[in-house]
């Protein structure tokens with residue numbers, strides 16, 4: 444492995460005969476020294492398969508790649524998305540993290556949109572509406588869905604429902620049991636050109652009957668107007684916010700309705716706190732840097748093909764879905780920024796689910812499968828419910844799994860042998876609050892960006908998703924029998940479907 448990651452191969456080679464339990468036995472202080480905290484967020488990397496010398500090599504990589512400078516450039520609104528000539532100023536949506544003019548302008552626009560959003564929420568609160576239907580997909584859905592699910596409290600003023608899939612069953616199910624007269628809907632689409640959202644938005648518009656309770660969030664005011672939603676019920680989006688980084692903008696309108704505007708702002712404060720930490724903490728004390736270096740170590744030095752994310756908190760059950768877009772749409776690239784071919788493996792497959800459920804589904808493969816799957820375990824210290832024994836059991840399971848995966852257990856019977864040596868990181872929140880969740884999500888955002896810097900790729904475009912959309916559009920007439928497909932296999936399949 445050459446280039447920016449030079450030196451890591453040699454470290455991996457040196458450590459190849461030293462499994463995790465030996466690394467930990469040789470250096471018990473790593474349990475303390477490979478851990479760091481920022482506010483309510485604690486991270487422990489002691490069960491990763493590196494030692495102090497390998498970490499030195501990783502931090503050398505971070506220095507050489509100028510991760511600190513890269514963070515500054517992101518926050519200052521540099522063109523970090525050169526294929527589309529755009530900045531990625533999601534940090535400006537949540538705080539004053541830069542003095543750069545472009546970032547300050549973005550911040551002013553964000554505050555203006557927040558004030559308008561608050562006004563719309565107050566109007567809705569004063570009326571009869573009880574339910575909100577949010578229509579969007581990808582970045583216009585996954586973030587709001589995650590945060591609303593994680594943080595909505597019993598007895599909330601509005602119940603928020605989501606429709607994303609173009610499958611009409613999604614709309615049918617979401618609208619079943621709702622009263623159109625007491626429902627408002629938000630059509631969220633950065634481009635307002637997304638097939639799924641326009642079709643589902645059309646279903647909801649017709650279902651509402653009266654479109655005075657129809658709202659939009661988009662960069663494209665003209666398309667919104669053509670759809671029939673007036674400017675006073677349209678909140679803005681901007682090119683300087685990527686879809687998968689947009690929950691902090693008016694795309695978070697459903698979040699603010701689900702959890703209240705004040706708590707939405709606390710979510711933003713938490714994310715802004717992580718922005719400041721990622722930008723200002725020295726590399727060795729920097730959670731985002733540790734997380735990104737660990738990801739690169741597991742991918743490029745240990746050659747892990749997949750990465751699991753395992754929240755041990757029912758409220759975070761949608762985090763893996765959210766992170767799949769954030770991480771894989773950002774880092775699923777094979778071209779360098781300059782247009783060459785990346786000489787290294789980039790993103791592994793991210794997947795996961797909430798513990799303890801997943802212990803009874805795919806954990807068998809984590810413990811005894813032939814592949815090593817690095818995992819991020821995420822726990823929450825405070826229960827927020829009265830079932831103390833359940834919470835103790837949850838935390839015991841969380842600790843047990845990280846320990847069992849690392850240490851394994853020998854046996855004469857190969858079927859009952861646990862190889863161990865399976866790396867994991869533990870992320871622990873003091874409590875699940877808007878602030879801590881904002882910090883956690885922003886940590887992943889910045890880790891993703893820093894990984895892209897280490898790999899020399901663009902984390903902010905997503906041309907890979909376009910081809911399938913184009914082919915789908917070209918095949919639509921064929922489904923009505925109005926045209927024929929060129930591809931012989933598709934032709935045969937169409938014959939089956941018609």
Ligand SMILES: O=P(O)(O)OC[C@H]1O[C@](O)(CO)[C@@H](O)[C@@H]1O
Nearest residue numbers: 581582583632633634637686908
């Ligand atoms: O907000 P829009 O423009 O409807 O796009 C939705 C999603 O579609 C994508 O462009 C591709 O799936 C995502 O990046 C984006 O979050």
